[in-house]
Amino acid sequence: MRHSVNTAALRKSFSRVYIEEAALSHDKTARILSNLPDVTPVTVKDYKHVFNRPGQNAALQKQAPALILAVKKPPYLYAGAPVCQSFGEAHFTYTSCAMNCPYDCEYCYLQGMYPSGDVVLYVNTEDIFAEVRRVLKEHPLYLCISFDTDLTALEPVTGYLKDWAGLAAEEPGLTLEVRTKCASYDSVAVLPVLRNMIFAYTLSPDAVIRAFEHRTPSLERRLAAVKQAIHDGRQVRLCFDPMLHIPDFAEVYGTFFDQVFSEIDAEAIRDASVGTFRIGADYLKRMRKVRPSEISYYPYTLSDGVYQYSPAENTTMLRLAREKLLAYLPSDKLFFWEEMT
Amino acid sequence: MLYVCAASETLSRFPADFIQLNRDSQTDVLTLENVTPDFRPSPSDAALLLAPVPAGMPEKACFRVVRLTDAGGRDRYPDLLTASSFPDAVLHYGPETAETVALYERLASHFPPERLQVYLCPGDAEILKAVLSEAEAFVSLPASAEPVLNASEQALLTSLCGQFYASDAMKEELERLLIYLHFHCADPTETVSRFMKDCPPVRNRKEGKACLASFREYCSLT
Ligand code: SF4
Numbered sequence: 001m002r003h004s005v006n007t008a009a010l011r012k013s014f015s016r017v018y019i020e021e022a023a024l025s026h027d028k029t030a031r032i033l034s035n036l037p038d039v040t041p042v043t044v045k046d047y048k049h050v051f052n053r054p055g056q057n058a059a060l061q062k063q064a065p066a067l068i069l070a071v072k073k074p075p076y077l078y079a080g081a082p083v084c085q086s087f088g089e090a091h092f093t094y095t096s097c098a099m100n101c102p103y104d105c106e107y108c109y110l111q112g113m114y115p116s117g118d119v120v121l122y123v124n125t126e127d128i129f130a131e132v133r134r135v136l137k138e139h140p141l142y143l144c145i146s147f148d149t150d151l152t153a154l155e156p157v158t159g160y161l162k163d164w165a166g167l168a169a170e171e172p173g174l175t176l177e178v179r180t181k182c183a184s185y186d187s188v189a190v191l192p193v194l195r196n197m198i199f200a201y202t203l204s205p206d207a208v209i210r211a212f213e214h215r216t217p218s219l220e221r222r223l224a225a226v227k228q229a230i231h232d233g234r235q236v237r238l239c240f241d242p243m244l245h246i247p248d249f250a251e252v253y254g255t256f257f258d259q260v261f262s263e264i265d266a267e268a269i270r271d272a273s274v275g276t277f278r279i280g281a282d283y284l285k286r287m288r289k290v291r292p293s294e295i296s297y298y299p300y301t302l303s304d305g306v307y308q309y310s311p312a313e314n315t316t317m318l319r320l321a322r323e324k325l326l327a328y329l330p331s332d333k334l335f336f337w338e339e340m341t
Numbered sequence: 342m343l344y345v346c347a348a349s350e351t352l353s354r355f356p357a358d359f360i361q362l363n364r365d366s367q368t369d370v371l372t373l374e375n376v377t378p379d380f381r382p383s384p385s386d387a388a389l390l391l392a393p394v395p396a397g398m399p400e401k402a403c404f405r406v407v408r409l410t411d412a413g414g415r416d417r418y419p420d421l422l423t424a425s426s427f428p429d430a431v432l433h434y435g436p437e438t439a440e441t442v443a444l445y446e447r448l449a450s451h452f453p454p455e456r457l458q459v460y461l462c463p464g465d466a467e468i469l470k471a472v473l474s475e476a477e478a479f480v481s482l483p484a485s486a487e488p489v490l491n492a493s494e495q496a497l498l499t500s501l502c503g504q505f506y507a508s509d510a511m512k513e514e515l516e517r518l519l520i521y522l523h524f525h526c527a528d529p530t531e532t533v534s535r536f537m538k539d540c541p542p543v544r545n546r547k548e549g550k551a552c553l554a555s556f557r558e559y560c561s562l563t
Contacts, residue, residue, distance in 0.1 A: 245561065288517075292489050294524035297517055299557045313561065 014067040014119070017041040018050050022071040028123035028158075029069050035157045036067070051099075051116045059291050061117030062104045067157075072097070072122035076131040080144070087273070087335050089142035089175075095132075097122045097160055098149035103181060104214040107242060107295045110148060112283025119149070121158060129167050132174060140173040152180035152199075155187035165191045172196060179239065183217035183225040193233045198270060200237040201226050205256035208244055212295060219256075223263050230268045238264070240325075241275035241337065243317050245298070245309050250320055257324040266328040274321045275337030278308035344371045344382065347391040348444055373444040380451055388457045390448060489520050497530055504537075505549035514553065518560050525563065532563055 017039045023029050024043065033041065044050055047070035077093050086092040099120040100110055122128075135141055145151060145164055155161045161178065168176050175196045188199065203226075206219045217225075229236050238260070246252060277295075279287070284307045287296045300307035308314065318336060325334055349372045371388075382388070449457060490498060498519050502512050522529035536559045543549045 247563075292520055292524070294521055297521035297524065299518060299521060299561050310558075310561070 014039065014065060016066040018044050018047065018066060018068045020047040020068070020070040021045055023047075023069045023123045026069075026071070026123040028121075028125060031159060032067075032069060032121060032123070032157055035159075041069075047120060051114070051118060051120055058111055058114065058117035065100070065102070066118040068118055068120045069123050070120055071124050072127065074127075074131075076128040077135065077143070084144075084147075087142070087271070091139055091141050092144075093135075093141055094144040094147045095128055096148045097125050097128060097145065098151065098154060098158070100148070101150040102153050103150060103216045105216070106212040106214070106291065106293050107244070107277055107279075109279050109283050109287075111290055112279065112286040113148070119154075121154070125160060125163055129163075132167065133171065136171055136173045140175070142175045142177070144177045144179065146177070146179045150180050150182055151178060152182035152187060153184075155182075156184075161187060161191060165194060165197055168194050168197045177237070181213065181216045181222065183221035185225045185228045188225075188229060188234075189232070195235060198235040198237050199229050200239050200273075201229075202239040202241065203256075203260060204240075204244075205252050207252050208246065211246075212244065219259070223260065226264055230265065235270045236268070237270050238272040240321060241273055242277035243275065243321065244277055244295075245313055245317060249317065253317075253320060254324060257321070257328075261328040269329075269333070271333040271335060272325060272329060273335040273337070274318065274325065276309050276314050276317050278306050278337075281305050281307055342383070342386045343368045344386065344388045345369070345391065346371045346373055346376070346388050346448055348373045351391060373448055376444070376448050376451065378447075382451055386452075388448060388452050390445065390457065392445075489523055490516070491523075494519055494523055494529055497533055501533070504543055505553055506543065506546040507549060507553075508546065511546075511549065511553055514557070518557060521560055522563070525560075 014036065017033070017036060019029060019041045021043060033039070047068045050066070050068055051070075077095050080086055080092040080094055084092075084094075099114060100116070100118065101108075102119065132141060132143065145160075151158070151161055151164075164176055164178075168174055169192055175198065177198045177200050179200045179202065181202050191197070201222055203219065203222055204213060209216060209219060226236060226238070240257075243253065281302060284296060284300070301310045309317065322334070322336070345368060347370075352370075352372060488495070498512075498516055501507070501515050501519075505511060505515070507515060519529060519533075522532055526532045536556055540552055540555070541548075543552050
């Protein structure tokens, strides 16, 4: 049975909880555990003893992941990678208060990045916040807080979005991007409506969701969440990224773009980003090992250490997206990832 | 079925409720002494062998699946014994050495290496449960670590390599393309023969390379 992650499922979905010794007395640890009443945690000296141990099968662990609570060590902020869309932001940065996510997309680069399918939550978010405040004294900051995870999907357990919203409310120089595929709007509904907190919803055609974005909500449910966010006056970004080169690509994506904008008021969204699938060479190598699939074995072109579709394929895909989207959105609201084409 | 195995001496150190606690239709606890030569696990069965954590070994070693490469641990922890003939070397300690190792080897003779995991595991109930929940996922692994390509696809690969005068690098690429087709099309053999029908004859590696380039493009368009 295909199901999307919801609060109850999430609470049940962690097969086990490990807590790093240093995280034991942390207030976020207590908060997270209070949201997981049925678990008996196992204490470990260092979270890496569990997360980085050899001989793991991340794809299998995804089916019954463990949750690991740990204390993050510096650095707390990272410069955005070249494969990421920067939206023209000068101080494009990301942070990681969690590693891995409850969804299971076949194309997810995290499979090539982490040795484990378990989810790590860093409990010392106050240290990350302090670093953000320090940097804000020097310049404004555009910060992606949900890159290596889906914080909205994890919100019923963590409450982290609420904390981030609190920080954004106090710091006008800070702009947050919350990337998500989560359609459960309850956790978002309780957050203050802020101009500097962008909810970036990743949308894909249902055929792609069914085939490759396992355990994620359907397009219909994601669109319903987008509509609620817009209705509440939130900053909403639509992410058509990654687009996949599937059979009948033009027809599937053409219909998809029309469907999205038949339901979503294009004027009400902040902007949209478009990108085709790309992945670092090292990550793809590892992905092929842990998860051989038509995604990992597609005949990509290698360019500057990044595997991506051939220039001809990229051009065709992006041209279609551009033509379709320009019918709904002005060009200054559209951001294309096409660095390599 | 997942067999959770340990020597009786080891099992006796585990909390009394452990065995009952974790028993369900998919998991069975097997005392190593009870593994007889006529024990016949099915190909889909797997075994998780729990071996005690040697005295003095740091906590880091717990939860670990022991691999042959860990045999080097013997230098650091001199009271460890390595059973070198064991597929996934078992580190072992204490006075029960040779006999227990023989039991480990007997268990190993009933399972292919990829269906047997060995965990060094302290007798703590919670850690045991953690190890077990992982092992339960492990049992759903495919019955053996066979290559992705099935026999006819392997034969197809061999034949294409010959026809294309393939170098090692070309062979690797052909294999990747066939794996892609394996997941992508209902009948990769049919897809390849459709391509080969229109492919001009290949007389040397240079022409083979050109043909491989068109095959790559053809695969991405299927
Ligand atoms: S939702 Fe994002 S982070 Fe989560 S599995 Fe999918 S691609 Fe990866």
